[in-house]
Amino acid sequence: MSGSTIVPGGFFVPHDLKAPLRGGATGPLSGLTAAVKDMYDTAGTRTGGGNPDWLAQQQPATKHAGIVQRLLEAGATIVGKTVCDEFFYSVAGANAHYGTPVNLRAPGRVPGGSSSGSAAATAAGACDFALGSDTGGSIRIPASQCGLYGLRPTHGRMDTSGMMDMAPSFDVPGWFAASPGVFRAVGPVLLDAARVDAPVERLLIADDAFAQADAPVAALHMWFLDSARDTLPSPTHVNISPQGFDPWCEAFRIVQAYETWATFGAFITQHKPKLGPGIKERMAFSALVTEAQCAAGREVLAAARKHIRSLVTPGTVVALPSAPGIAPLIDTPAEAIDDFRTRVMRLTCTAGIGGLPQVSIPVGTVDGCPAGLSFIGWAGGDEALLELAVRLARYCGLAH
Numbered sequence: 001m002s003g004s005t006i007v008p009g010g011f012f013v014p015h016d017l018k019a020p021l022r023g024g025a026t027g028p029l030s031g032l033t034a035a036v037k038d039m040y041d042t043a044g045t046r047t048g049g050g051n052p053d054w055l056a057q058q059q060p061a062t063k064h065a066g067i068v069q070r071l072l073e074a075g076a077t078i079v080g081k082t083v084c085d086e087f088f089y090s091v092a093g094a095n096a097h098y099g100t101p102v103n104l105r106a107p108g109r110v111p112g113g114s115s116s117g118s119a120a121a122t123a124a125g126a127c128d129f130a131l132g133s134d135t136g137g138s139i140r141i142p143a144s145q146c147g148l149y150g151l152r153p154t155h156g157r158m159d160t161s162g163m164m165d166m167a168p169s170f171d172v173p174g175w176f177a178a179s180p181g182v183f184r185a186v187g188p189v190l191l192d193a194a195r196v197d198a199p200v201e202r203l204l205i206a207d208d209a210f211a212q213a214d215a216p217v218a219a220l221h222m223w224f225l226d227s228a229r230d231t232l233p234s235p236t237h238v239n240i241s242p243q244g245f246d247p248w249c250e251a252f253r254i255v256q257a258y259e260t261w262a263t264f265g266a267f268i269t270q271h272k273p274k275l276g277p278g279i280k281e282r283m284a285f286s287a288l289v290t291e292a293q294c295a296a297g298r299e300v301l302a303a304a305r306k307h308i309r310s311l312v313t314p315g316t317v318v319a320l321p322s323a324p325g326i327a328p329l330i331d332t333p334a335e336a337i338d339d340f341r342t343r344v345m346r347l348t349c350t351a352g353i354g355g356l357p358q359v360s361i362p363v364g365t366v367d368g369c370p371a372g373l374s375f376i377g378w379a380g381g382d383e384a385l386l387e388l389a390v391r392l393a394r395y396c397g398l399a400h
Helices: 052-056 066-073 116-123 140-146 180-190 215-227 246-271 279-288 291-311 334-354 382-395
Strands: 033-037 077-082 129-134 149-152 172-177 202-206 235-238 316-321 358-361 373-376
Touching (some): 066 077, 066 129, 066 180, 077 116, 116 172, 129 180, 140 149, 140 172, 140 334, 149 180, 149 382, 180 382, 215 316, 246 291, 334 373, 358 382
Parallel strands (some): 033 077, 202 235
Antiparallel strands (some): 129 172, 149 172, 149 358, 316 373
């Protein structure tokens, strides 16, 4: 991939913690280790957001980010801060400044971004679980490509204090784990009280989403859904987006870009930081998006959100591929990565627009590389998705 390098074991940033942050001896996460994406404050260190020029302008945080504090109080030990895609504006997992964290479960391939270091560290066993974030797929894509459990929660269900913004209309914290038990255990610690309980009684298979996936990936997922039919409701096949995903994706792209420039534009204009390939071009585009274009995009997204939420009511889950294919090779040409990103957004936009939770489950491999299957749940149905992931774990990894 243009502009990226392989850094052996390069999960953690050079400005990492000087020592682990020890959690309490008791608590639901006691004895577990966690890594933290370099967008969350840890007291006494600077938060870099994937860019050295941004890092240079920051002062050490005076307190931990809200969810970091919760993890420590629950007994987890924070072992390090992880590499992320620059300003979180990519799904590849490459960083021109710090390198590409090694995906040990798909050697020679990218880990997926922007939470690349967190996912790669978890997949390598460097921690039991890790904090990432998800705006346009940055939990779901690396979870799929690194063979992990990953949750993008309901928008607004997790504390974002001490977390860098990108595009706040879509930003959510999230986490990865390699095992379903640990994955579920993190939920009660980080999710707030806005829980909506319902039994999973309706399964929708999003045919238009499956049409975006490579044939071997779609076949693996359909095999898995059939294998787990005793655990899942009888499926109904639907198309999620009546006019296709591209109008939704374009509106998402416009609004995300407008909000991202609102977050970083003043810094970029004043300090002219060195930006890596892809990030530079996306930031240049973001600078040109007008308020009127953003307002038009928000109208499209509001109608889409209403439609999505009318389908995904309490008790309903939607099955779809987490990613369109296995992880791209690390030397994939930039234009091919751009095409992959377009296909990714067709899959990830639904939950982002709807503000809904989505879980990625490591169901098996294609050509020796992980390929995650996702379920979108209803607003506040995060716990139901965590429980579903645990129930489905006995079927995972049976197909190769």
